[in-house]
Amino acid sequence: MIKTDILIIGAGPTGLFAVFEAGLLQLKCHLIDALPQPGGQCSEIYPKKPIYDIPGYPEVLAGDLVDNLMEQIKPFQPGFTLGERAETIEKLEDDTFIVTTNKGTKHHAPVVAIAGGLGSFEPRKPLLDNLSKYEDNGVAYMIKEPEVYRDKKVLIAGGGDSALDWSIFLADVASEVTLVHRRNEFRGALDSVEKVQQLKNEGKINLITPAEVVGLKGEETLEMVSVKDTSTDEVTDIEVDNFIPLFGLSPKLGPIGDWGLEIEKNAIKVDNTLDYQTNIPGIYAIGDVNTYPGKLKLILCGFHEATLMCQSAYQRIFPDKKYVMKYTTVGGVTGFDGSKKEAPKAVVKAID
Amino acid sequence: MSDIKIKIIDREGVSHEVDAPTDMNMNLMEVVRSYELAPEGTIGICGGMAMCASCQCYVQSEHELPEKSDDEEAMLAEAFFVKDNSRLGCQIHITEDLDGLEVELAPAED
Numbered sequence: 001m002i003k004t005d006i007l008i009i010g011a012g013p014t015g016l017f018a019v020f021e022a023g024l025l026q027l028k029c030h031l032i033d034a035l036p037q038p039g040g041q042c043s044e045i046y047p048k049k050p051i052y053d054i055p056g057y058p059e060v061l062a063g064d065l066v067d068n069l070m071e072q073i074k075p076f077q078p079g080f081t082l083g084e085r086a087e088t089i090e091k092l093e094d095d096t097f098i099v100t101t102n103k104g105t106k107h108h109a110p111v112v113a114i115a116g117g118l119g120s121f122e123p124r125k126p127l128l129d130n131l132s133k134y135e136d137n138g139v140a141y142m143i144k145e146p147e148v149y150r151d152k153k154v155l156i157a158g159g160g161d162s163a164l165d166w167s168i169f170l171a172d173v174a175s176e177v178t179l180v181h182r183r184n185e186f187r188g189a190l191d192s193v194e195k196v197q198q199l200k201n202e203g204k205i206n207l208i209t210p211a212e213v214v215g216l217k218g219e220e221t222l223e224m225v226s227v228k229d230t231s232t233d234e235v236t237d238i239e240v241d242n243f244i245p246l247f248g249l250s251p252k253l254g255p256i257g258d259w260g261l262e263i264e265k266n267a268i269k270v271d272n273t274l275d276y277q278t279n280i281p282g283i284y285a286i287g288d289v290n291t292y293p294g295k296l297k298l299i300l301c302g303f304h305e306a307t308l309m310c311q312s313a314y315q316r317i318f319p320d321k322k323y324v325m326k327y328t329t330v331g332g333v334t335g336f337d338g339s340k341k342e343a344p345k346a347v348v349k350a351i352d
Numbered sequence: 353m354s355d356i357k358i359k360i361i362d363r364e365g366v367s368h369e370v371d372a373p374t375d376m377n378m379n380l381m382e383v384v385r386s387y388e389l390a391p392e393g394t395i396g397i398c399g400g401m402a403m404c405a406s407c408q409c410y411v412q413s414e415h416e417l418p419e420k421s422d423d424e425e426a427m428l429a430e431a432f433f434v435k436d437n438s439r440l441g442c443q444i445h446i447t448e449d450l451d452g453l454e455v456e457l458a459p460a461e462d
Contacts, residue, residue, distance in 0.1 A: 045403050118397060124461065129430050159429055187426035250404060250461065251397065266393025291392075297399075317449050 002079060005029035006313050007099055009086045009256070012040020014287030014302030015115035016069040016078075021310040023076030024328065027317065028336065030079035030107060032086045032099070034120035039066035043116055044249065055300060065299075075335020081105050082094035085120045087255045097280060111282055111313040114261075114268060115306070116289040118251035126157065126245045130216055134185025139243050143170075149242060151175045157213050158246035159183060164192040166246065171204045178206040178238060180213055180227055216243065245327050259283075267291035275312030276305045282316060284309045356451035360409075362389045363457050371444045380455065381407035381441035394460045400442035405431030407441035408458035415453050417444060433458045 006022050008015040011033035019029040036041050039062075047063030054060055060068075074343050084101035089112065096110045123141035125131060131139060138337055143149075143166055154174040156167050159181040165188075167179045179196070199205040208227055214235060215226035224237045253266060261278045262269040268285040270276045272292035276284050287302030288310050295301075314323060332342030355371040358380075362368065372383045381396045384407070398404040402423040408431055411417065417439065420428070424443045428434055438458065444450070 043400075045398060046401060049401065086380075118393075124430075124432075159426065181429070183425070183429045185425070187422070187429075253393075265391065 001098075001104065001169075002030055002081070002107045004028050004107065004109045005081060005317060006111045006113055006310070007032070007097070007107050008113045008115055009033075009099070010040060010115035010117055010287070010289065011035075011038040011080065011082070012115060012117045012287065012302075013065060013069055013299045014117075014306050015040070015113070016066070016073055017303045018113055018115060018286065018306035018310060019073040019076050019078045020069075021307045022313070023073065023325075023336070024331075025310055026335070027310065027325070028078075029076065030081070030109070032081045032084060032101060032107065034083070034085040034122075036083045038070060038080065038082070039063070040250075042066050044121060050129065051299065053298065053300060063144040072252055075333060075337055075339045075341075077336045081107065085254060086301065089259050091280070091282075097282065100203055110286070110317050113306075113309055113313070114256060114278075114283065115284040115287045115302070116253070116256055116285075118190065118288060119253040119256070120248035123245075123254050124250050126213060126247060128213065128216055132346045134216055134218065134222040134243070137220065138208065138241060139216070139245075143244065143247060146170065146173055149174045152241040153239060154178070154242045154244060155180060155213070155227075155238060155240045156244045156246060157181070158248075159186045159250060160246065161188040161189075161192060162248075163246040164188040164194060164196050166244065167205055168199065171199050174242075176206065176240075177204070178208060178240070179209070179338050180208045180211050182210055182212050182230065184209045213243070213245070240242075253289075256289075261285070266292055267295075274308075276309050285315070355447060356446065356453075358383065358446075358450065359413075359452075359454040360384060360387075360389055361412075361454075361456040372450075374446050374448050376446075378446045379442050379446040380446065380453075381408065383446060384434055384441060384457065390457060390460075395457075396442060398442075402427050402440055402443055405440065405458075406428055406460070408433070409441050409455040410458060411437045411439055411453070411455050413454040415450055417450075420447060431458075432441060432461055 005027040006029045008031045011031040018196035022029050050059050084103045086099050087102045088100045097112050099107045152174050153176040157176040157180045170178050200207045210230045211227050214228045216226040225240050225243050228235045268290050270285045270290045276286050286305040288297040334340050354375045358372050360368050370387050395406050397406040424440050
């Protein structure tokens with residue numbers, strides 16, 4: 001069981017900055033995120049794109065903003081449960097919470113802050129009638145254990161980096177790799193595109209474009225994939241052991257939607273007059289995942305919401321303690337790792 | 353002239369004729385959102401970066417539209433329910449030339 005003061009669901013910019021504000025109040029944080037790396041949308045969707053409305057930064061790349069936030073919160077030693085999705089929440093008799101992930105990891109905290117952005121990123125599934133029948137029976141949406149595909153006939157669909165990279169990787173593992181894409185052009189790193197071209201020329205990847213998967217066949221497990229050549233409308237059945245559609249990720253509010261929280265416009269309603277608490281005391285929602293009158297989904301608004309949430313969380317955890325906010329310029333930043341940053345003291349000295 | 357008329361058929365099949373400003377640096381996806389013709393959270397999910405297809409629409413009038421960028425082409429290649437007249441609303445900038453434009457919103461992916 002992982003124990004912490006504030007359990008933050010979502011490791012995007014808002015969740016990361018909450019660690020800093022909590023740290024100033026000597027509160028420890030742990031973050032859960034379904035993605036394998038911190039940063040949320042900034043890392044997953046647009047790491048190389050610039051943002052122009054972070055106060056004090058005329059221009060910053062989304063990926064750099066995440067790097068800076070990670071550096072800023074380092075002294076407060078946040079814990080991370082990455083690659084797991086928060087699945088269930090249970091309120092205990094003492095008003096604390098246990099949050100369990102889809103992999104069974106349990107987290108215990110008196111305060112839960114949902115900073116889930118647009119939701120957790122789930123693989124986009126192609127629209128095929130009997131797709132669910134073959135899930136885990138030959139169809140997978142991500143590759144966790146490449147050895148599973150050793151000496152198998154694998155068909156990958158998609159035209160982005162992951163489709164290219166896995167086709168390259170599996171070319172050496174699987175007995176046959178077929179890559180199907182709707183267009184002749186691929187969107188990926190130049191290296192990857194060239195490598196696939198080379199493997200195709202060597203006969204190690206069977207490339208079918210422009211084409212799409214239109215059907216799946218098999219008794220119990222997947223045996224055939226029907227591929228339609230979209231230039232001729234001709235459909236061919238290809239014998240395969242595995243079909244891996246790699247069409248990227250799309251965000252879903254997911255299990256959080258079933259936690260008994262008030263939802264409006266696909267977002268969690270919070271009290272914006274005070275502390276961004278939800279209808280369940282002790283559960284807060286900050287950043288893009290929340291809604292209130294006049295809500296703007298901006299990173300800078302998430303930072304503000306995280307800050308007020310932490311003050312409220314402090315009072316919830318220590319109802320009897322007196323506290324007033326202190327400027328970092330005055331109080332410095334004392335990390336849990338023993339580090340201390342503070343403004344240099346002025347020298348008091350007479351001038352002769 | 354600073355407003356143009358656009359006909360938008362929503363995902364329920366209901367037709368709306370709306371005024372769209374040409375001087376607010378808006379795109380078609382934002383016009384749809386500003387009139388709340390599709391529920392928040394189901395359109396413009398990526399914010400307008402051509403990185404999701406939640407604002408996909410079918411262009412039904414004969415207007416000459418700007419060429420698709422590589423990003424839009426690539427996204428439409430991966431999107432579902434794509435037709436020959438599919439475009440991403442976020443990549444269609446509202447200009448006076450688009451007066452009378454008619455579009456239908458593509459179904460949501462879920």
